[in-house]
Amino acid sequence: xxxxxxxxxxxxxxxxxxxxxxxxxxxxxxxxxxxxxxxxxxxxxxxxxxxxxxxxxxxxxxxxxxxxxxxxxxxxxxxxxxxxxxxxxxxxxxxxxxxxxxxxxxxxxxxxxxxxxxxxxxxxxxxxxxxxxxxxxxxxxxxxxxxxxxxxxxxxxxxxxxxxxxxxxxxxxxxxxxxxxxxxxxxxxxxxxxxxxxxxxxxxxxxxxxxxxxxxxxxxxxxxxxxxxxxxxxxxxxxxxxxxxxxxxxxxxxxxxx
Numbered sequence: 001x002x003x004x005x006x007x008x009x010x011x012x013x014x015x016x017x018x019x020x021x022x023x024x025x026x027x028x029x030x031x032x033x034x035x036x037x038x039x040x041x042x043x044x045x046x047x048x049x050x051x052x053x054x055x056x057x058x059x060x061x062x063x064x065x066x067x068x069x070x071x072x073x074x075x076x077x078x079x080x081x082x083x084x085x086x087x088x089x090x091x092x093x094x095x096x097x098x099x100x101x102x103x104x105x106x107x108x109x110x111x112x113x114x115x116x117x118x119x120x121x122x123x124x125x126x127x128x129x130x131x132x133x134x135x136x137x138x139x140x141x142x143x144x145x146x147x148x149x150x151x152x153x154x155x156x157x158x159x160x161x162x163x164x165x166x167x168x169x170x171x172x173x174x175x176x177x178x179x180x181x182x183x184x185x186x187x188x189x190x191x192x193x194x195x196x197x198x199x200x201x202x203x204x205x206x207x208x209x210x211x212x213x214x215x216x217x218x219x220x221x222x223x224x225x226x227x228x229x230x231x232x233x234x235x236x237x238x239x240x241x242x243x244x245x246x247x248x249x250x251x252x253x254x255x256x257x258x
Contacts, residue, residue, distance in 0.1 A: 001025055001142070004036060004179055005170025008043050011072075016048035018072040018090075025138035031097075032066040033139040034200055035182035039175050041088040041100040044074040046174075052084050054210040055174050057103040060203045064097040066090060082106040107210055116208050116246030117238075122148045125162050125218035125242040142166055143183055148220060157190045157225035157233075164217040177212045177248065180219050181205055181239060186254040187223040188233035196258035198233075205250040212248065214241035223252070231256050 002023040011020035018040055022032045031037075038060050046052065070092050077085040083105045090098040123146070130145040146162035163183040168176060186198045220240040227234045233254040239247045 001138070003167040003169065004039065004142075004165065005168065005175075007036075008039060008175065009170055011040060012043060012047060016044055016074040018044045019070070021069050022067055025142070027067070028137065028139055030065045030067055031062075032070075033182070034060075034062060034203065035179040036139075037062070037066040037070075037090060037098055038100065038182065038203070039178045040070070040072060041074075041090055041098055042102060042175060042178055044072045045086040045088045045100070045102045048074045048076060048086055049079075049084065052086070053082065053104040053106040054207075055102055056105040056207050056210075058100060058178065058203075058205045058207075059103075060098065060100045060205075062097075062200055062202065063099055064092070064094060066092060066097045068093050070097070077101070082108065116249065118246065119220050119240035119244035120148075120160070120222075122160070123162075125216070125220070126164070130161065143180075146218075148222075157187045157228065158222070159184045159187045159190070159224075160220065160222040162218050163221050164219070168217055173211065173213050174207070176217075177207065177219070177239070178205070181221070181237075181248065181250070183219075184221045184223050184237075186233060186252060187225040187235055188228045188254055188256055191225065191228055192256070192258050196256070198257065199255045200252050201255050202253045203250065204252075205248050207248045208246050212241075214243075214247070216242065218242045219247070220244075225254075228256065 011018045072090040074088040088100045128147040144164045148160040223237045235252040
């Protein structure tokens with residue numbers, strides 16, 4: 001079993017460059033688990049310059065299966081007084097497999113003040129552990145899950161779970177958030193009776209704090225399908241820390257093959 005922090009560290013070739021073989025136990029079908037491939041792209045971007053502002057927005061396109069031997073590079077699109085935009089690209093044997101734009105932004109005083117909603121009421125982090133089925137793939141077993149919604153929830157296209165990475169050594173808070181932010185399946189799977197082939201096409205994550213931290217590794221993840229028609233699902237997502245404080249919001253476009 002390959003720990004994420006260890007593998008990401010070994011994949012760094014030079015500032016702004018990564019290279020490595022996708023570990024078998026991080027595969028999600030044909031491709032790499034999206035959280036790990038996103039973290040790999042961020043690894044390239046984060047090492048490009050020594051003084052980047054905090055990451056506040058990531059826009060990621062899963063262009064093709066991230067498999068086999070992968071190389072990655074980052075380039076600076078623009079550096080302003082309080083911002084930096086970095087593009088990262090991963091390539092596999094068949095060409096480009098992932099594209100990302102990372103917006104790194106400093107905070108500033110503002111008259112606009114609106115706090116993101118806190119976590120919905122429910123069980124505390126890790127209070128009601130969720131058992132994984134024996135058929136769960138290896139990458140899922142690298143995480144722990146706990147219930148937040150009632151275990152007998154119905155077919156509403158909404159998922160909410162506490163999620164924690166089992167091995168967190170060597171991960172900074174932002175990288176850990178990217179790794180865990182994709183920890184739930186698309187909520188549209190609820191419309192398929194819990195099973196069916198689905199695949200994320202794009203993922204946008206907006207980090208609402210300059211210091212995204214939690215206690216004891218637990219993050220509360222929620223995904224909701226806002227519309228699912230003709231093989232596509234438009235989804236929204238939220239992430240809170242163990243104290244119920246908002247950490248990130250986001251969206252996904254999901255392809256449905258069932």
